Amino acid sequence: MRDLFVVSKFTIKDMIKRKSFIISNLIILGIIVLLFNIPNILKLFNKGEDISSDTKILIVDENNIFEGTLDQINNMELGYKATISNENLTFEDIKTKIENGEIDSALIIENTDQVINIQYIVENLMMYETVPETLVNTITNIYSNLQISKLGLTQEQLQSLAPNFNFEMKQTEEQKVEGNQFAMMLMSLVLFYAIYFCAYQISTSITTEKTSKIIETLVTSTSPKTIVLGKTIGIGIVGLIQIFAIIVTALISNALFLEEGILDGIIDFENVTPFLGIITAIYFILGYAVYGLLYALTGSTVSKPEDVQSANSPVAIVAVIGFYLAYFTMMNPTSELNKLAAILPISSPFCMPFRVMMGIATTGEILVSIAILTITIYIIAKISIKIYSQAILNYGSKIKIKDMLKMK
């Protein structure tokens, strides 16, 4: 037990003191801070202009059709700050206003032969490809209401023309899916990379020890089991610290740099609970252990750094299959395939935390999934340590699978 602690401590110190580790982590954390500052950076580039997200649009209403409706249009918060002009403005006049920055775009409304023509003018159609549909629909509705009000209909008649539809959605599945799929998929990807790269470090570390021949001294100082498990624990702790640092940086950046509610469309914070945090940490640890121990096995079978990648390929393929099984079935989270992905040990670390986040994972499913993962880790650890013990002092060519199977 003491040796396990010594090996873990040494592994942690070795990793966190590396310049590459420090620089790459500072870059990652810097990028996170930068991403959360994008709105502030955009503000700086707009140099004191009205930096509200609203697009300044001029409604040219020469016939004064929309008289007195400006407040109504602006109060609907459509993302536009509209102004109405009754002047007879030509295309060139509007072009000048856009070039001067007075407006971003314009709608010219003309009433000819009972047809309302709407012309949309913008600086560059490539930049403003989207026609302001909501604004056009609003203007159309306001126009309809103005026309209806001129007919002098009663309140009942008006209501029958525009009934209040009560729209309600129901699902046939018992469980309710909540949260934002985009955020979940993004987090699944982050978890995959965190698990994969931490696990890969074990393989690299073992091969480095073998290549530098330090392993000869190391195996006479402690048992192969202690070396494999100590490394796995050490690198896992560093991985957890990295993830923790990323989450803390993201949360602090969110609190310091972003306006409140700006992420509401991306992530539903109501679903981000301490329980989800614990489940994610558990699945990170277990998933990392599965892949880390597999990489310990492959790392011990090679003697040259250039062979590491080819030796690790089978594990990489399994990891990618596991990830995509989880990732694609997440689009249909109540499917049987997604349930399977949450149970299979190769995919459950990437899948189950998000079933929990979506509120569709049952306690039974979670327990079964963790139990299967734990048993898998135990079996892989046994095999990995056995093969590591036999293979680690072999400095010849890469050990083949048939030779591994023969190892007693």
Added chain:
Amino acid sequence: MGLKVEKVNKKFGEKVAVDNISFKMDKPGIFGLLGTNGAGKTTTIRMLLGILKKDTGEITWNGKQVERKQVNFGYLPEERGIYPKIKIYEQLLYFAELKGMKKEEASKEIDYWMKRLKVEEYKNLQAEKLSKGNQQKIQFIIAILHNPELIVLDEPFSGLDPVNTELLKEVILELVEKERYIIMSSHQMSSIEEFCSDILILNRGKTVLSGNLKEIKDSYPARTLEISSKQDISTYIKEMNMNIHKNIDNNYEIMIQNEEQAHTLLKKLIEQGIKITKFELKKPSLNDIFIEKVGE
């Protein structure tokens, strides 16, 4: 007590790596383990250290079966290696802690040995910044830092300059004085002759010679005569059908069939009134014995 190896065998697949070897060290000193490349020395050492399981036979230390968990031997492997990016002190401490030492005790020992082997200035340097010789001294410190009773040194002097070789020899002799058991494997026969009281020569996994080095050498008759004279004596030598191996300024090295032949030559030269300045019958060196035993 001490180390006892009895009828030990090890196979890798169909290949016999170690075939029924036996030897013992019942008192402190240095034991020489010799053999050509691939003779089974490293396999034997790994079994002694308990990192490789033997197929059959017994290896005991102070009467108890050697198992990796129970022994705490020191080992300087032939394949040199330390962590290149880690500071010397940190890696020495790491191995000391793995060998069961506490930090304070380990720090004291690290300071002592670094000073003794004249590498104290590198304490806080990364290993890759040290010369190969100094890296080797660091690895030697790793092997002896925890004060083990039995130390296995595989090619301890290879790659060292003469000054550092002498320094390491001094330290090894100090360890013997402290009653340590040392197994030394080397291709430098002069070092083995200098240090080892007992030896074992392996060839293709089998013991071809073992025992007390002096007794082994004494059992071999003299084969070479070194004779010096102030005049050319080659005619007399050739008359006796003896082969001149070397002749530098009338200093001859002659291969002889037996000691009697050498004495007959000497008698003949004296009778001729030739002044002889050197007459020495030489026994075969360990190098000669080694080549004879494994060279076919």
